[in-house]
Amino acid sequence: MLNAVIFDFDGIIVDSEPMHYQAFQRALEPHEISYSWEEYCESYIGFDDRDGFREAFKAAGQKISSRDLKRLITAKAEIFQTLIREGQISPLPGAVELIGSIPCKLPVALCSGALKEDILPILETLGIENTFRAMVTAEDTKKSKPDPAPYKLVLEQLKIDNPASAIAIEDTPAGIRSAKKAGLKVLAVTNSYDHEYLLDADAITDSLEKVTRLSLEDMVL
Structure with missing residues (x-):
C-alpha cells in the first residue's frame, strides 16, 4: 500500500x-x-x-x-x-498536474536541498504551497543528499514506519542514493540526467506527464 x-x-x-x-x-x-x-x-x-x-x-x-x-x-x-x-522560472511538464491528482488522504511531501526561502515563492506562484504535508529543505539537516538524512526526516515527520511504502520522485543520482539509503522506492525522471545515470531507481520515466497515482501505487505492490 x-x-x-x-x-x-x-x-x-x-x-x-x-x-x-x-x-x-x-x-x-x-x-x-x-x-x-x-x-x-x-x-x-x-x-x-x-x-x-x-x-x-x-x-x-x-x-x-x-x-x-x-x-x-x-x-x-x-x-x-x-x-x-525576473520571471526565470517554469514548472516541468506533468509535475503540478500529478501533485494535484493525488487525493488528500495520501500524504504528499517535499524533500529538497534548496533553501526554503527559494522554494516557497515558487510554490506560491504555482499555486501548490498548501499541498505538502511535510517539507524538508536545506536548513533542516546537517547532511544533504546523497546522505539519507533528509529522507529519514521526511519519513519521521510523516510518521511512516515502513519506508518501502513511500515513493520518492528524483532526477539525480545523489537524490536516488539518498532515498534508497533511507529505504524508499524511487521513481527517477530524466529531466537532468540521461537514463543510464539513473539505473539505481526502481523505475524511470522521461516525463511526469506519463505518471499517474495508480502507476505510483503499482510500484509498492
Whole structure:
C-alpha cells in the first residue's frame, strides 16, 4: 500500500537548475572561482548550497571559512530571488498536474536541498504551497543528499514506519542514493540526467506527464 509520495524540487517540480547555476557563478565571482554548466551537471546537481560551495572551493584548491560560507549562501539566495522576480522560472511538464491528482488522504511531501526561502515563492506562484504535508529543505539537516538524512526526516515527520511504502520522485543520482539509503522506492525522471545515470531507481520515466497515482501505487505492490 502506498503511504506517501515525496517530491524533490529542483529538476522535478521546476526547471530551476539553470537559475541555481547562474546564482552560484555570480556568488563565486569575488573569489575568482567558476565552473562550466557541464561541470555543474556532472558534480554539483543534488548538493545543497552548503555542500555546493564547499565542493567548488575544494575543486579550486582553496579553503573556505564558516563565515565566508554563510556569506556565500546568503549572497546566492539573494541572487536567486532576483532571478525569480525576473520571471526565470517554469514548472516541468506533468509535475503540478500529478501533485494535484493525488487525493488528500495520501500524504504528499517535499524533500529538497534548496533553501526554503527559494522554494516557497515558487510554490506560491504555482499555486501548490498548501499541498505538502511535510517539507524538508536545506536548513533542516546537517547532511544533504546523497546522505539519507533528509529522507529519514521526511519519513519521521510523516510518521511512516515502513519506508518501502513511500515513493520518492528524483532526477539525480545523489537524490536516488539518498532515498534508497533511507529505504524508499524511487521513481527517477530524466529531466537532468540521461537514463543510464539513473539505473539505481526502481523505475524511470522521461516525463511526469506519463505518471499517474495508480502507476505510483503499482510500484509498492
